[in-house]
Amino acid sequence: MISGAMRRFNHAWFDQYKNWLEYSIKKDAAYCLCCYLFRDSNGKGGKTDALSNKGFSSWNKFSRLAEHVGQANSFHNNAVMKCENLMRQGQSIKHALHKQDDITKNECRIRLNASIDVSRYLLRQGLPFRGHDESETSANKRNFMELRKYTAEQNEAVSKVVLQNAPGNNQMVSSKIQKYIVHCFAEEVIKSIFEEIDHDVFCLLVDESADVSDKEQMAVVFWFVDKSGNVKERFISIIHVAETSSAYLKSAIDSLFAKLGLSIKMLRGQGYDSASNMKCEYKGLRSPILRENTSAYCVHCFAHQLQLVVVAVAKKHFEVGGFFDMISLLLNVVGASCKRKYKIKEDHRKMIEEDILDGKINT
Structure with a gap:
C-alpha cells in the first residue's frame, strides 16, 4: 500500500520504482520488496541495507534509490530477477513437471495394474512368482515375468509402457514390488475377514510345524460365525517363531493381535493339538490366554482326536x-x-x- 509521505515522490521516480517499492504507514518508510524477500540470513543485501532492512525514509534524497538499484549485476537486480522467476509459475520447473507428471502417472498406473493383474492370477492359482534366472538372456524367466510379457503382447496399451518401453528405474517388476503387491493382497483379505467377523467374538486355532527350510512356523486360524449364521474358518497368518515354548508362542500371538487391532477379550475358544507346549493345563499356551480371558475355553482339535482314536484302535x-x-x-x-x-x-x-x-x- 502506498500513501502518506510516498505521495511526495515525483511521479517519474515513482513510476520507475513502483514494481518493487513498498511503503509502511506505521513506520513511514519504504522498502524494497525484492531485496527484502531474497536478503541473506543476516538481513543484508545490496549497497544500502535501509531498503531491505530498516526502511527508507529520507524523502529528500531520492538519488539513493538509484544507488540501491546499482549496476546490472547488483544484489537488487539479481533479487528482482529471482522475484520475476518466482512469479512466472507457468514457466517454472514445477509447472513443467506437473504437465509431465500426468503422462508419467498414467503410464506408471498402467504398469502397476499389469503387475497387479499378474500377481492376482498367480496368487489365485497358488503358483510361485520367481525363478533362479530372470535375466534378459534367460529362456524362461518363470511365472511372473513370463505372464507379464504375455499380458503385454495381448494389450497394445500395456505393451507401450512396459518391458523395454519402460524406464529402467520404473519397471514395476522387482522382487520388492512383487512382495509389496502380495502384502497388499494379504491386507485386503484380512480386511474382508474382519468384515465377516463384524467386531464379534471368535475362536483361535493354532498349530506349529517346520517348513521345508527347517524353520519353525506357527499357523494362526480364526473360527467364527458370520452375519448370516454360517460357521467360517479363515487362515489369518503364518508366523516364524524362534522357539516353541508357550511363553514365546503367547508373545507372538500378542504381537499379531496388536498388529491387527484385536483383543484377547474377544476370544471365546481356543483349539490345539495335545502337545504339552500347547494344551498343557499349567504350562501350555492355553494357560496364559485363560488367565487373561476365562471365556476362551480350550477344545482339543477334532482332527487330532480322530487321529489319536485311530492310533489307539490300531494298537489294541x-x-x-x-x-x-x-x-x-x-x-x-x-x-x-x-x-x-x-x-x-x-x-x-x-x-x-x-x-x-x-x-x-x-x-
Whole structure:
C-alpha cells in the first residue's frame, strides 16, 4: 500500500520504482520488496541495507534509490530477477513437471495394474512368482515375468509402457514390488475377514510345524460365525517363531493381535493339538490366554482326536494294525515302480469294464 509521505515522490521516480517499492504507514518508510524477500540470513543485501532492512525514509534524497538499484549485476537486480522467476509459475520447473507428471502417472498406473493383474492370477492359482534366472538372456524367466510379457503382447496399451518401453528405474517388476503387491493382497483379505467377523467374538486355532527350510512356523486360524449364521474358518497368518515354548508362542500371538487391532477379550475358544507346549493345563499356551480371558475355553482339535482314536484302535486290534501295515507296504512297493502302478491301473480298468458289461455299474 502506498500513501502518506510516498505521495511526495515525483511521479517519474515513482513510476520507475513502483514494481518493487513498498511503503509502511506505521513506520513511514519504504522498502524494497525484492531485496527484502531474497536478503541473506543476516538481513543484508545490496549497497544500502535501509531498503531491505530498516526502511527508507529520507524523502529528500531520492538519488539513493538509484544507488540501491546499482549496476546490472547488483544484489537488487539479481533479487528482482529471482522475484520475476518466482512469479512466472507457468514457466517454472514445477509447472513443467506437473504437465509431465500426468503422462508419467498414467503410464506408471498402467504398469502397476499389469503387475497387479499378474500377481492376482498367480496368487489365485497358488503358483510361485520367481525363478533362479530372470535375466534378459534367460529362456524362461518363470511365472511372473513370463505372464507379464504375455499380458503385454495381448494389450497394445500395456505393451507401450512396459518391458523395454519402460524406464529402467520404473519397471514395476522387482522382487520388492512383487512382495509389496502380495502384502497388499494379504491386507485386503484380512480386511474382508474382519468384515465377516463384524467386531464379534471368535475362536483361535493354532498349530506349529517346520517348513521345508527347517524353520519353525506357527499357523494362526480364526473360527467364527458370520452375519448370516454360517460357521467360517479363515487362515489369518503364518508366523516364524524362534522357539516353541508357550511363553514365546503367547508373545507372538500378542504381537499379531496388536498388529491387527484385536483383543484377547474377544476370544471365546481356543483349539490345539495335545502337545504339552500347547494344551498343557499349567504350562501350555492355553494357560496364559485363560488367565487373561476365562471365556476362551480350550477344545482339543477334532482332527487330532480322530487321529489319536485311530492310533489307539490300531494298537489294541491286531487286524486293524495289520491292515494299516499292509496298506503302508503296498504304497511303498507300488509307488516305487512306474510299471507296477501302470499294471494296477490296467487291472482296475478291466475290472470296471467287466462290471459295466455285467450291469453292476451304470454309466
